[in-house]
Amino acid sequence: MSQPILELKGVHTSYGVIEVLKGISIKVEPKQIVTVIGANGAGKTTTLMTISGCVPIQKGEILFNGQPIHRTPAHQILKMGLAQSPEGRKIFPRLTVKENLEMGAFTRNDKAGIQQDIEKAYHLFPILKDRQKQLGGTLSGGEQQMLAIARALMSRPKMLLLDEPSLGLAPMIILKIFDAIQELNREGMSVLLVEQNARLALKIAHWGYVLETGTVTMSAAAQELLHDPRVQAAYLGE
Amino acid sequence: MKYFSASSVVAVLVFGLLFLVPNLPLGQLGIPSNLVTELLILTILALGLNVIIGYTGLLHLGIAGVYGIGTVCTGILVTEAFPFQQSFVITLIISTVVTALISMAITAPVLRLRGDYFALVTLGFCEIVVTVLKEFEHITGGKKTLQNLRPPLFPEFLSSLEQSLDLVGKWRIFPIFYYICLGLLLLIFLGLRNLEKSRIGRGFVAIREDELAASAMGLNPAKLKLMAIGIGSGIVGLAGCLFAVHSTNTTEPQVSFTFNVSVIILASVILGGMGSRTGMLVGVLLLLGYDKIGTRLLSDVLSQLPDKPYFKLSSWRYMIFGLVLILMMRFRPYGIIPEKRN
Amino acid sequence: MDLCLFAEFSFQSLSQYVLNGLLMGALFALIALGYTLVYGIIELVNFAHGDVFMLGCVLTYFLCMFAPEYPTSLIFIPLLLLIVPICCSLLNITINYLVYRPLRKAPRLVPLVSALGVSFVLINVGQMAIGTSPKSIQAQLLPSETNQSSANRETENATRSNEASEELTRPRRSWLTWADILLIGTVIPAMTGLALLVKFTKIGKAMRATAQNPIAARLMGINVEFVIALTFALGGIFAGLAAVVFTLKITTIDYLMGYKNGLYAFTAAVVGGVGSIPGAVLGGILIGLIYSLGAVYIGGAWVDACIFGTLIILLVFRPSGILGTRVREKV
Numbered sequence: 001m002s003q004p005i006l007e008l009k010g011v012h013t014s015y016g017v018i019e020v021l022k023g024i025s026i027k028v029e030p031k032q033i034v035t036v037i038g039a040n041g042a043g044k045t046t047t048l049m050t051i052s053g054c055v056p057i058q059k060g061e062i063l064f065n066g067q068p069i070h071r072t073p074a075h076q077i078l079k080m081g082l083a084q085s086p087e088g089r090k091i092f093p094r095l096t097v098k099e100n101l102e103m104g105a106f107t108r109n110d111k112a113g114i115q116q117d118i119e120k121a122y123h124l125f126p127i128l129k130d131r132q133k134q135l136g137g138t139l140s141g142g143e144q145q146m147l148a149i150a151r152a153l154m155s156r157p158k159m160l161l162l163d164e165p166s167l168g169l170a171p172m173i174i175l176k177i178f179d180a181i182q183e184l185n186r187e188g189m190s191v192l193l194v195e196q197n198a199r200l201a202l203k204i205a206h207w208g209y210v211l212e213t214g215t216v217t218m219s220a221a222a223q224e225l226l227h228d229p230r231v232q233a234a235y236l237g238e
Numbered sequence: 239m240k241y242f243s244a245s246s247v248v249a250v251l252v253f254g255l256l257f258l259v260p261n262l263p264l265g266q267l268g269i270p271s272n273l274v275t276e277l278l279i280l281t282i283l284a285l286g287l288n289v290i291i292g293y294t295g296l297l298h299l300g301i302a303g304v305y306g307i308g309t310v311c312t313g314i315l316v317t318e319a320f321p322f323q324q325s326f327v328i329t330l331i332i333s334t335v336v337t338a339l340i341s342m343a344i345t346a347p348v349l350r351l352r353g354d355y356f357a358l359v360t361l362g363f364c365e366i367v368v369t370v371l372k373e374f375e376h377i378t379g380g381k382k383t384l385q386n387l388r389p390p391l392f393p394e395f396l397s398s399l400e401q402s403l404d405l406v407g408k409w410r411i412f413p414i415f416y417y418i419c420l421g422l423l424l425l426i427f428l429g430l431r432n433l434e435k436s437r438i439g440r441g442f443v444a445i446r447e448d449e450l451a452a453s454a455m456g457l458n459p460a461k462l463k464l465m466a467i468g469i470g471s472g473i474v475g476l477a478g479c480l481f482a483v484h485s486t487n488t489t490e491p492q493v494s495f496t497f498n499v500s501v502i503i504l505a506s507v508i509l510g511g512m513g514s515r516t517g518m519l520v521g522v523l524l525l526l527g528y529d530k531i532g533t534r535l536l537s538d539v540l541s542q543l544p545d546k547p548y549f550k551l552s553s554w555r556y557m558i559f560g561l562v563l564i565l566m567m568r569f570r571p572y573g574i575i576p577e578k579r580n
Numbered sequence: 581m582d583l584c585l586f587a588e589f590s591f592q593s594l595s596q597y598v599l600n601g602l603l604m605g606a607l608f609a610l611i612a613l614g615y616t617l618v619y620g621i622i623e624l625v626n627f628a629h630g631d632v633f634m635l636g637c638v639l640t641y642f643l644c645m646f647a648p649e650y651p652t653s654l655i656f657i658p659l660l661l662l663i664v665p666i667c668c669s670l671l672n673i674t675i676n677y678l679v680y681r682p683l684r685k686a687p688r689l690v691p692l693v694s695a696l697g698v699s700f701v702l703i704n705v706g707q708m709a710i711g712t713s714p715k716s717i718q719a720q721l722l723p724s725e726t727n728q729s730s731a732n733r734e735t736e737n738a739t740r741s742n743e744a745s746e747e748l749t750r751p752r753r754s755w756l757t758w759a760d761i762l763l764i765g766t767v768i769p770a771m772t773g774l775a776l777l778v779k780f781t782k783i784g785k786a787m788r789a790t791a792q793n794p795i796a797a798r799l800m801g802i803n804v805e806f807v808i809a810l811t812f813a814l815g816g817i818f819a820g821l822a823a824v825v826f827t828l829k830i831t832t833i834d835y836l837m838g839y840k841n842g843l844y845a846f847t848a849a850v851v852g853g854v855g856s857i858p859g860a861v862l863g864g865i866l867i868g869l870i871y872s873l874g875a876v877y878i879g880g881a882w883v884d885a886c887i888f889g890t891l892i893i894l895l896v897f898r899p900s901g902i903l904g905t906r907v908r909e910k911v
Contacts, residue, residue: 052799053798073803092796107800362892497839556707560698560702
């Protein structure tokens, strides 16, 4: 078996004196969708922020394609091929849709390639093309989420980190977005998906982790988790 | 037992030392006695600022303006140019209250502002107060200052007491005035200690740590903040009164009550660590003591060196205060970062 | 027509005052840009900025001691416009690196107090350099007009540079001095350059992105610390340009001029909308007009109070200023 594309080993992260991640270990195999589910405050966003280098790690290791990245600054981690669509989308509100996408390609210099990728983004999410000259802040929640994902794709990453893409969105839009995620995965993109909507996440994922107050309490194939009574009770509302 | 905590011991020591100061051969040491008294007055001023910053978490950059209000208020009540001509005791009380009220009135509308905006607004207030004090000469004396502030200690009906205690005229000068200031400092210090232990005091801590949680608990942050401003400004006004009587005239507003002075007092408060009364006491005495007295002592030593500006201690004044601020913020910002305090 | 009590009303002098106001406003705008750029990106009121400007003036003063007289000075002036902004820029970058950068994660008040400290340190440096009394540049770098040199001499006798406002109120025989033309010739390209940089270049867009959402900017591969350093560098350049032009125009400097002018400029930034570049320009012009017209019509002493009053009213009622910027998206 080839090495995992992303691996966290015993990662501890703190905010000030409060320890948020208490030694978590997660693996994503290439071309997999792996999901981390858990309640609010479990540490899901912190996990992604630690991977992306926005939050410093206290103990442990993070390996991307075998390379340690836990001491690498955030802007370099992106260059290595790890992009994130963050919690709350974090669109640039006073840049246009097109400019937001261009920002996603900030580390690239090939104008022609960037234009191509912008067209691909419009193909994936056609509404973005309609809105391309509009300011990011004027978009609806669903459109912003699409923009956030498209923007993350602009750096031609090898792996995508998605932080709660379903949050606050109407079911129709959520389905569209999750369809897009699956399509990207079919084309070979590895995905680490952090979600509160456990059912949807487990439906499209290959593997799942359950995160509770900073520790991984379960790790299994997504289908297993979907049918596990404990998971069903806690996260699937049954 | 908490009663004998480290800070209590230090406080007792400090006050003990201060009590003994007039017995030192100040003249021989080359320390003018009025500087020592001035140091006490500035300590009271700093204590007032400490109340405001420590209890509200708000950065008040205009404290020198409040000081000026207190000073001029005293001047108006005492000077011969006006018909008031009150005694010291009455003036002290009135100045304290009036300063507190004026400061509360001016500051109330801006209390809800964010920290940095509030700081800027108080800065602006300071400048406006200085301009007002400068320009309304017929009331405040302006640049010419209100002169000859030599009130009696007690009001008229007690003047015989003043005479029998042989205090006439003497109370205003060293060492009696020094002891009066020291006594007031001690009173205020103990008063604040009791305040902090009371329910109101704990309310102050609550709003500084987390305003939202505090209002959820039923506290009224706006009211508490206003109270803190009132108490702090009152103390500052009291210091202003002492300053006016000690100098026998109000001083030029654009010299003594400017933003620079605010920052200097702020630096001394920060050095000691805000919220800690004893720490602040030590910090103020150290920094301002150095600034007023230490420089004098050292400059005698340094006068051996060639007459270049960088060999004169007074040339480094701003830099020292500036570095105190920078270094404290970098390495020990406690007091401004409430959560780091236990 | 009874417009005011303090000065004789004449249309010519009014338009002169307005013109002076616009010119001073352009200067304030230059300095205001430094405040607004830094605030926009790290939400810090950089108290030290005005004093960087002051040190730029001090440097200009010292360099002018080696200046040749007009017309050879025409080569010297571009040199000034090159050296001083670069020095101010380096100073700003250094301050950011040493003082503000370690405090990136601290609560807002901590770097604010540090900025106060830096301001004091810089004031001390200025005081060491030129002493406590105002200094005037002696060299005639620009073609002298009779008005200009007599104004110079009288300014030398003035005790503080506040009194330079009196110089502004003195009716001039000519509308624009050469110093004013230099001012216009510097300010307009500088601001245009900044506008183009920010709107069209990649790094300019990175600056805007970082100001709008620094976390997202990091995730785009933008080196946020580099962008912040660049912002400080730009602020320093504008402070330096303002310093050269100001010193050549007013010709008197003193070690506390950074504080006053800095606050005027910051007020200008707030008026226009702190964080907004066109706002800084608009605000600068408005404050310049208040400064100039106020000095004449309500008396120099109250101009300060007026401008600070404006600052307070704005911060209380409309902190986003005229060309309001939205509050940064909460993390």
